[in-house]
Amino acid sequence: MTDDxxxxxxxxxxxxxxxxxxxxGSTASEPVTAPRVRSLSEPAGRRPRRMLLTVAAVVAxxxxxxxxxxxxxxxxxxxxxxxxxxxxxxxxxxWFDPSxxxxxxDTAYDDPQAAAEDYLRARFPDFPVPDVAxxxxxxxxxxxxxxxxxxxxxxxxxxxxxxxxxxxxxxDASWDVVASTTEGVHLSGVQRRDRxxxxxxxxxxxxxxxxxxxxLDGEPVADAPEPDGYPGAQYRFGTAxxxxxxxxxxxxxxxxxxxxxDSPVIVRAQHVGGTLLSVAEVVFPGPGSEPTPEQIACxxxxxxxxxxxxxxxxxxxxxxxPARAAATVEAMDQEPGVAVVRFLDQQQVYEQFKVLFHDxxxxxxxxxxxxxxxxxxxxxxxxxxxxxFIAGTMQSADVRDVVSRSTMAENFxxxxxxxxxxxxxxxxxxxxTTVPTVTTTIPAATMEAFNAVQTAVITxxxxxxxxxxxxxxxxxxxxxxxxxxxxVAFSLQIFDSxxxxxxxxxxxxxxxxxxxxxxxxxxxxxxxxxxYYLSADGIGLRAASIASGTSEPLSVNHLxxxxxxxxxxPAVIDLAVTGNR
Amino acid sequence: xxxVSGEPSCEVASWPAGLVEVYVERRVSFVRLAYLLTGxxxxxxxxxxxxxxxxxxxxxxxREPGAYVRAAVVNHCRSWGxxxxxxxxxxxxxxxxxxxxxxxxxxxxxxxxxxxxxxxxLRYYEDLPDADIxxxxxxxxxxxxxxxxxxxxxxxxxxxx
Numbered sequence: 001m002t003d004d005x006x007x008x009x010x011x012x013x014x015x016x017x018x019x020x021x022x023x024x025g026s027t028a029s030e031p032v033t034a035p036r037v038r039s040l041s042e043p044a045g046r047r048p049r050r051m052l053l054t055v056a057a058v059v060a061x062x063x064x065x066x067x068x069x070x071x072x073x074x075x076x077x078x079x080x081x082x083x084x085x086x087x088x089x090x091x092x093x094x095w096f097d098p099s100x101x102x103x104x105x106d107t108a109y110d111d112p113q114a115a116a117e118d119y120l121r122a123r124f125p126d127f128p129v130p131d132v133a134x135x136x137x138x139x140x141x142x143x144x145x146x147x148x149x150x151x152x153x154x155x156x157x158x159x160x161x162x163x164x165x166x167x168x169x170x171x172d173a174s175w176d177v178v179a180s181t182t183e184g185v186h187l188s189g190v191q192r193r194d195r196x197x198x199x200x201x202x203x204x205x206x207x208x209x210x211x212x213x214x215x216l217d218g219e220p221v222a223d224a225p226e227p228d229g230y231p232g233a234q235y236r237f238g239t240a241x242x243x244x245x246x247x248x249x250x251x252x253x254x255x256x257x258x259x260x261x262d263s264p265v266i267v268r269a270q271h272v273g274g275t276l277l278s279v280a281e282v283v284f285p286g287p288g289s290e291p292t293p294e295q296i297a298c299x300x301x302x303x304x305x306x307x308x309x310x311x312x313x314x315x316x317x318x319x320x321x322p323a324r325a326a327a328t329v330e331a332m333d334q335e336p337g338v339a340v341v342r343f344l345d346q347q348q349v350y351e352q353f354k355v356l357f358h359d360x361x362x363x364x365x366x367x368x369x370x371x372x373x374x375x376x377x378x379x380x381x382x383x384x385x386x387x388x389f390i391a392g393t394m395q396s397a398d399v400r401d402v403v404s405r406s407t408m409a410e411n412f413x414x415x416x417x418x419x420x421x422x423x424x425x426x427x428x429x430x431x432x433t434t435v436p437t438v439t440t441t442i443p444a445a446t447m448e449a450f451n452a453v454q455t456a457v458i459t460x461x462x463x464x465x466x467x468x469x470x471x472x473x474x475x476x477x478x479x480x481x482x483x484x485x486x487x488v489a490f491s492l493q494i495f496d497s498x499x500x501x502x503x504x505x506x507x508x509x510x511x512x513x514x515x516x517x518x519x520x521x522x523x524x525x526x527x528x529x530x531x532y533y534l535s536a537d538g539i540g541l542r543a544a545s546i547a548s549g550t551s552e553p554l555s556v557n558h559l560x561x562x563x564x565x566x567x568x569x570p571a572v573i574d575l576a577v578t579g580n581r
Numbered sequence: 582x583x584x585v586s587g588e589p590s591c592e593v594a595s596w597p598a599g600l601v602e603v604y605v606e607r608r609v610s611f612v613r614l615a616y617l618l619t620g621x622x623x624x625x626x627x628x629x630x631x632x633x634x635x636x637x638x639x640x641x642x643x644r645e646p647g648a649y650v651r652a653a654v655v656n657h658c659r660s661w662g663x664x665x666x667x668x669x670x671x672x673x674x675x676x677x678x679x680x681x682x683x684x685x686x687x688x689x690x691x692x693x694x695x696x697x698x699x700x701x702x703l704r705y706y707e708d709l710p711d712a713d714i715x716x717x718x719x720x721x722x723x724x725x726x727x728x729x730x731x732x733x734x735x736x737x738x739x740x741x742x
Contacts, residue, residue, distance in 0.1 A: 005733070008737060012686065012705050013706075015684070015686045015687055015690075016617055016702060016705055016706040019616070019617060019687055020613040020706060021613075022622060023616050023625065395638065395641070397639070
């Protein structure tokens with residue numbers, strides 16, 4: 001090593017030491033106050049029970065190290081009423097019912113005030129600017145209404161510039177936001193007619209009103225007129241349009257006329273003035289919300305399967321060895337509060353699966369016992385706490401998930417609701433032309449490949465039934481799938497012929513390990529795992545699993561097997577090649 | 582604002598003493614490490630919290646808490662970098678860079694890819710040997726040496742421009 005290099009190394013050392021001092025050690029005892037705020041572009045999926053446990057554990061740590069309280073700002077008091085308003089705010093559509101509405105934002109908090117504040121942090125990117133706060137809270141049973149207000153700081157005024165309500169509902173021990181309102185901002189002027197969202201959002205405010213129409217994953221719908229949002233803004237907003245600024249006698253309005261497909265969509269309106277100043281949003285449910293006879297029959301059949309003696313079902317990792325599974329069963333049997341445990345091996349789980357999907361043989365044929373998780377059905381003593389049992393069991397390394405009976409029933413009904421929902425299809429006879437979309441052009445044959453891939457993925461991964469999006473990039477076409485809740489997404493990218501090579505694969509510095517034609521990254525990454533796969537014909541694919549919050553992404557082995565299965569199908573590869581040449 | 586009823590239950594057991602000890606003694610150094618890896622102090626605070634939580638969730642498998650948390654911090658910082666990349670795909674065009682570069686070397690460090698940046702910080706700030714860096718980054722020691730060498734070369738090229 002030369003003196004010159006040593007000198008440079010010293011320079012790097014000094015710089016790092018100097019910059020590290022930017023972090024003031026005096027803040028070492030700052031309390032942990034809440035889980036990390038979700039970014040604007042992250043999917044708004046439900047945080048699993050593990051996060052709830054995490055929050056509680058963080059509170060426990062705070063208590064242990066003696067570093068303070070949950071809320072830092074002691075000079076704001078919140079009034080708490082025991083009775084919540086029963087009327088739907090006039091700003092929301094008349095059909096809105098907080099008891100049944102789909103959530104616009106999920107939280108892991110069992111405290112409605114904390115949940116409402118978490119929501120404000122998520123929706124106001126410069127929080128607490130412009131000094132947004134919860135003013136009061138009313139709770140009744142499993143519904144709550146938080147009053148929020150914004151006090152613009154410059155110049156200060158006597159009253160909040162904007163204020164409104166946050167409507168919350170208690171679901172599975174945590175509070176979800178089902179709608180929010182801003183006084184004078186009317187979402188009730190929007191109607192949904194099947195796949196069309198039309199009407200206008202009006203406001204009596206004086207600032208520009210920005211409108212977004214979003215999927216439940218928080219991304220603009222495919223036909224959003226301004227998918228990148230307001231030009232030049234620091235955050236993305238106004239993807240569905242913006243108004244002029246007021247005031248005038250007629251107020252301000254943003255017209256809406258967007259094809260939104262079959263899925264539920266969020267309609268969100270926010271005033272803008274230097275930063276986001278207000279929020280109002282609600283979910284417009286998709287058409288066909290009434291269950292079909294097939295869906296009802298499926299739900300009934302599924303519910304009939306639920307053993308009333310089973311309080312929770314523990315799903316193990318499919319790769320766990322029989323010995324470890326047996327040890328887990330034995331340990332669980334010894335736990336206090338556990339009355340009876342029943343182990344179901346993969347074959348027995350498969351038999352249950354066959355009963356549930358007996359009228360959909362194509363799904364049954366596509367699933368093999370080895371990809372299903374072995375399960376442990378657990379009956380608890382009458383005095384045992386199901387949630388505490390679930391939280392404790394989730395700590396086990398071999399446990400993939402623990403589901404209570406009520407959640408299982410909800411899941412079954414939800415899955416049955418997918419029956420008969422339309423999926424993207426392209427007739428085999430479609431001429432080799434192009435299929436236009438709003439932002440790109442996808443070759444028709446690529447769409448055929450997409451359908452084949454989608455079918456393969458859906459049959460291989462029944463937990464990923466929903467197609468989220470198809471995006472055309474410079475050198476590849478990306479197909480995104482999700483589990484419906486937005487918590488986990490699976491992305492498959494088919495590179496153009498010659499668009500991805502082994503040489504390029506080797507240049508990817510993030511790749512950790514692999515073989516001649518496979519490599520992956522993020523094996524230990526809790527948030528992102530990817531597999532790059534190069535077929536024998538030189539077609540590059542990238543399969544990625546992205547999870548939000550503390551959701552578990554697919555394992556590397558799962559991704560490898562999925563990518564391998566897909567590329568092992570000559571028809572899929574042929575279509576991919578044809579479609580991209 | 583006063584604390585209202587219904588905050589997360591304290592029925593959950595306290596953190597293990599070993600983890601609390603690491604938290605009290607090394608949290609600041611971990612925040613500094615995360616800051617050097619992300620260039621963002623507030624993000625660093627959050628990522629270190631997340632790393633402690635991740636360690637808690639895997640506590641039964643943790644043998645060396647300090648090393649485990651450090652690895653978790655590095656992994657969380659790299660994940661954050663990837664997520665930021667994903668978000669930037671959808672973000673508006675960035676503003677023009679500031680004309681005044683107050684700390685060229687610091688800015689250049691921020692432009693390195695995640696692995697090279699992490700390798701350099703772990704070597705020249707944490708003073709870790711190749712084997713330990715390899716363990717944290719999940720790669721071979723040879724890859725660490727390569728990453729440091731190329732990272733330093735890239736830094737020099739950046740500031741020589």
